[in-house]
Amino acid sequence: MNLLIKGGRVIDPSQGMDAVMDVLIADGVVLELGQGLSAPEGTPAIDATGLIVTPGLIDMHVHLRDPGLEYKEDIATGSRSAAAGGFTSVACMPNTSPVIDSKAVASYVINKAKSEALVNVFPIGCITKGGKGESLAEMGELKEAGCVGVSDDGKPVCNSELMRRALEYAKGIGIAVISHSEDLALVGEGVMNEGFVSTELGLKGIPWAAEDIAVAREVYLAEFAGAPVHIAHISTVGSARIIRNAKARGVKVTCETAPHYFTLTDDAVRGYNTNAKMNPPLRSAADVEAMKTGLADGTIDAIATDHAPHHPDEKDVEFNVALNGIVGLETSLPLSLKLVEEGRLDLNQLVSLMSCNPAKILGLDRGTLKVGAVGDVTVIDPSKEWQVEAAKLESKSKNSPFLGWKLKGRAVYTVVKGQVVYQA
Amino acid sequence: MGFRHKDIIALKDLTREEITLLLDTADSLSEINQRDIKKVPTLRGKTVINLFYEASTRTRTSFEIAAKRLSADAVNITASTSSVVKGETLSDTANNLLAMKPDIIVMRHAVSGAHEYLAKRVSCSVINAGDGAHEHPSQGLLDMLTMRQKFGRLDGLKVAIVGDITHSRVARSDIYGLTTMGSHVFLAGPPTMMPVGIERLGNVTVCKDMREAVDQADVVMMLRIQLERQGKTLLPSMREYSRYFGLNPEVLTLAKKNAIVMHPGPINRGVELASSVADCDQSAILTQVENGVAVRMAMLYHVCGGEPVE
Ligand SMILES: [Zn+2]
Ligand SMILES: [Zn+2]
Numbered sequence: 176m177n178l179l180i181k182g183g184r185v186i187d188p189s190q191g192m193d194a195v196m197d198v199l200i201a202d203g204v205v206l207e208l209g210q211g212l213s214a215p216e217g218t219p220a221i222d223a224t225g226l227i228v229t230p231g232l233i234d235m236h237v238h239l240r241d242p243g244l245e246y247k248e249d250i251a252t253g254s255r256s257a258a259a260g261g262f263t264s265v266a267c268m269p270n271t272s273p274v275i276d277s278k279a280v281a282s283y284v285i286n287k288a289k290s291e292a293l294v295n296v297f298p299i300g301c302i303t304k305g306g307k308g309e310s311l312a313e314m315g316e317l318k319e320a321g322c323v324g325v326s327d328d329g330k331p332v333c334n335s336e337l338m339r340r341a342l343e344y345a346k347g348i349g350i351a352v353i354s355h356s357e358d359l360a361l362v363g364e365g366v367m368n369e370g371f372v373s374t375e376l377g378l379k380g381i382p383w384a385a386e387d388i389a390v391a392r393e394v395y396l397a398e399f400a401g402a403p404v405h406i407a408h409i410s411t412v413g414s415a416r417i418i419r420n421a422k423a424r425g426v427k428v429t430c431e432t433a434p435h436y437f438t439l440t441d442d443a444v445r446g447y448n449t450n451a452k453m454n455p456p457l458r459s460a461a462d463v464e465a466m467k468t469g470l471a472d473g474t475i476d477a478i479a480t481d482h483a484p485h486h487p488d489e490k491d492v493e494f495n496v497a498l499n500g501i502v503g504l505e506t507s508l509p510l511s512l513k514l515v516e517e518g519r520l521d522l523n524q525l526v527s528l529m530s531c532n533p534a535k536i537l538g539l540d541r542g543t544l545k546v547g548a549v550g551d552v553t554v555i556d557p558s559k560e561w562q563v564e565a566a567k568l569e570s571k572s573k574n575s576p577f578l579g580w581k582l583k584g585r586a587v588y589t590v591v592k593g594q595v596v597y598q599a
Numbered sequence: 600m601g602f603r604h605k606d607i608i609a610l611k612d613l614t615r616e617e618i619t620l621l622l623d624t625a626d627s628l629s630e631i632n633q634r635d636i637k638k639v640p641t642l643r644g645k646t647v648i649n650l651f652y653e654a655s656t657r658t659r660t661s662f663e664i665a666a667k668r669l670s671a672d673a674v675n676i677t678a679s680t681s682s683v684v685k686g687e688t689l690s691d692t693a694n695n696l697l698a699m700k701p702d703i704i705v706m707r708h709a710v711s712g713a714h715e716y717l718a719k720r721v722s723c724s725v726i727n728a729g730d731g732a733h734e735h736p737s738q739g740l741l742d743m744l745t746m747r748q749k750f751g752r753l754d755g756l757k758v759a760i761v762g763d764i765t766h767s768r769v770a771r772s773d774i775y776g777l778t779t780m781g782s783h784v785f786l787a788g789p790p791t792m793m794p795v796g797i798e799r800l801g802n803v804t805v806c807k808d809m810r811e812a813v814d815q816a817d818v819v820m821m822l823r824i825q826l827e828r829q830g831k832t833l834l835p836s837m838r839e840y841s842r843y844f845g846l847n848p849e850v851l852t853l854a855k856k857n858a859i860v861m862h863p864g865p866i867n868r869g870v871e872l873a874s875s876v877a878d879c880d881q882s883a884i885l886t887q888v889e890n891g892v893a894v895r896m897a898m899l900y901h902v903c904g905g906e907p908v909e
Contacts, residue, residue: 369795370795374796375611376712378712492688495711
């Protein structure tokens with residue numbers, strides 16, 4: 176597909192680019208970057224004057240609930256939500272039903288995405304068979320089928336020996352291992368962060384140590400095995416500190432956090448608000464600050480949403496029994512832009528966090544607008560104000576703690592392989 | 600002044616004036632409990648549903664008697680966890696109950712926040728008879744009424760609360776109510792049962808040693824230790840618990856001469872309280888039970904709009 180994007184501020188950290196220019200895409204591939212580009216007659220064009228043009232945003236951690244849990248979300252609706260959020264690519268977690276632990280299920284996702292998805296969908300396979308934490312899944316075959324990483328997300332791999340072997344094996348075949356890090360014994364029956372709010376509400380708390388200990392284990396295992404590990408959704412001061420120190424001594428560890436962890440504290444749970452129930456739980460103000468610092472100083476490599484759609488019946492219940500998770504694809508960019516507005520990040524850092532770095536971690540040929548790269552582009556209007564309304568979310572589920580929030584900035588064009596798949 | 604709340608979910612939500620009003624009303628209603636014919640027509644024609652998801656004969660009976668003494672029709676539903684197991688949600692239950700047109704639902708539920716959930720979804724009044732580890736406002740009020748009767752005031756009292764604070768809804772309601780009314784609360788208990796930030800709930804001091812909490816106290820409130828709940832991780836043994844956190848006559852001598860001993864019941868004799876302490880002159884445990892009926896009458900009366908009592 177062909178497309179000319181004219182006069183936008185092109186920000187592409189992968190080639191140190193930040194300047195006003197045109198981007199010409201031909202046959203789905205970036206053909207030329209420069210000023211005053213001309214395109215053949217009939218090439219569709221976008222006037223990006225005053226807008227920001229970036230390599231297509233990548234959310235490396237979403238739950239599309241397909242196969243098996245399509246009442247929450249499916250590949251079509253999830254990809255529409257992604258496109259509306261400015262994402263050209265998403266990586267989807269394998270805790271579906273059945274789980275993605277075989278070539279057959281991975282192929283189902285890839286094929287369904289080919290026919291129904293607006294954006295690129297890259298499946299992540301299981302680390303262990305059935306996601307049960309007992310023996311290694313067939314990672315070679317998962318990779319061959321098109322999986323871009325492995326994770327037992329939703330649960331940690333409790334057995335340290337098995338995790339060690341997973342890291343070693345994955346390194347050998349060149350597939351990313353993504354760790355959902357929590358010490359389940361410490362989590363116990365906890366349903367929110369352990370702190371003053373849990374004391375006041377009389378809800379069982381989850382201590383930050385449950386995350387820190389598990390993150391520390393992954394760091395030591397990665398160091399020992401000489402293999403890379405990516406830590407999903409970090410949320411604590413301690414996790415950020417452990418990873419910062421590990422990086423400083425050369426451990427191959429990367430990590431992501433989610434917009435809710437740098438935007439909300441456990442205060443959001445007051446009133447037993449089930450849209451503020453997630454895992455890891457919303458933490459304290461100090462943790463929120465640590466996420467911002469970690470994003471700014473490079474400790475945190477990526478912003479991912481952990482988009483976790485749930486049916487209203489699974490959230491409109493007493494807090495204890497509500498399921499964990501929130502939808503995030505459509506609010507991620509404006510919540511992240513808020514950090515730019517606050518002066519905590521610059522736009523180049525933001526694009527690295529939301530596009531270049533996730534591509535690098537997963538080994539995708541995306542996250543860049545270099546000539547010859549796939550023509551995935553996000554065009555952002557950083558000053559567009561809008562309100563989050565359930566009825567207007569493209570996701571099948573509406574479980575967001577940000578409903579009613581007035582946000583600033585959003586994607587106005589989402590372009591996949593030179594084709595506009597979303598326009599605000 | 601009137602009472603403007605549809606529901607009574609938490610003492611945290613009540614002002615000093617509102618608590619005083621409830622206690623004053625309970626005081627005046629308690630006279631009815633002394634009459635030969637213990638019944639007034641105040642809530643005639645009103646329907647009260649006692650919906651208990653957790654067994655508690657004491658609290659349920661107390662609410663039932665309170666409703667009946669005010670001439671309300673009281674219906675008990677022991678929503679055994681069976682309906683929960685069958686998949687009926689609290690919201691289904693709420694809709695079914697509403698179809699019966701109750702005026703008040705008195706509920707006990709094992710989940711913190713269940714009442715807030717229910718109250719948002721029903722038009723009738725909801726009274727919290729205990730939710731998880733959150734609040735137990737009627738217990739808090741009857742505790743305060745008992746103290747106020749004994750000392751004539753709550754302002755400036757030193758109240759020691761000893762035991763499992765983390766899991767205690769009684770402790771939270773007592774802390775909110777008492778500190779709102781000007782008392783100073785001293786807490787003691789095993790460190791595994793002292794939740795983060797509890798001292799921020801009000802005028803609360805956390806003590807390392809039970810003796811420090813009891814020292815010069817006007818009131819010593821011993822909480823029930825729920826043997827089944829502590830599992831294996833929170834306490835080495837009941838024996839050790841009673842040795843360090845049980846109230847025996849010797850520790851009680853540290854309190855003021857005229858101090859009273861309280862307990863929300865039922866007591867584990869020999870664990871929280873030595874039997875001799877439970878039955879001593881300073882024990883106000885039976886007065887608490889008696890005050891329970893009057894306080895619950897006051898709660899029912901005020902959520903119904905507080906028409907004149909005959
Ligand atoms: Zn996870
Ligand atoms: Zn996840």
